[in-house]
Amino acid sequence: MGEIPNQSPDDQSPEDQGPEPVVLTVCTTCRPEGSDPEAPRPGRILADRLAGSALPEGVTVRGVECLSACKRSCTLHLSGGPARWGYIYGDLDPDAHLDEILAGAAAYASTEDGFVPWRERPVVFRKQSIARIPPVSMPSVALTPTQAPGAQTEDTPDTPALQSAKD
Secondary structure (H helix, E strand, O other): OOOOOOOHHOOOOOOOOOOEEEEEEEEEOOOOOOOOOOOOOOHHHHHHHOOOOOOOOOOEEEEEOOOOHHHHHOOEEEEEEOOEEEEOOOOOOOOOHHHHHHHHHHHHHHOOOOOOOOOHHHHHHHOOEEEEEEEOOOOOOOOOOOOOOOOOOOOOOOOOOOOOOOO
């Protein structure tokens, strides 16, 4: 019998490499409306606390300057590669939600597709979801192209230009 050669990580198939790493991306710049602009931002506090926590295996945390969800201040994006669903959560409280976020990240990391059944999600992930983002690998729904009302097509003549007030 021949020996099985050692494989480098580059030689392994995606199934052999295990799941994609999970990333908790936290907005560090948003703040609740009416809060002191000089006070530490809740997202920065949350990101720092997550970074100092015992993160679940395969989970990392990173801070970014904007997730563009300012009205839902203290926001994070939970992602895990092109085959998993992604989630955006807002209205988070670094003092009240840290343990639930860690539990939710652990549950998410244990899935292949990022889908944790609703009843198994921490309450903060059930109640404060902003968006669920489909995996890149998910097939799209068949679309039937239609024109928006009032849209011009190549068959429609151009609308005459408005005449100037001088005419």
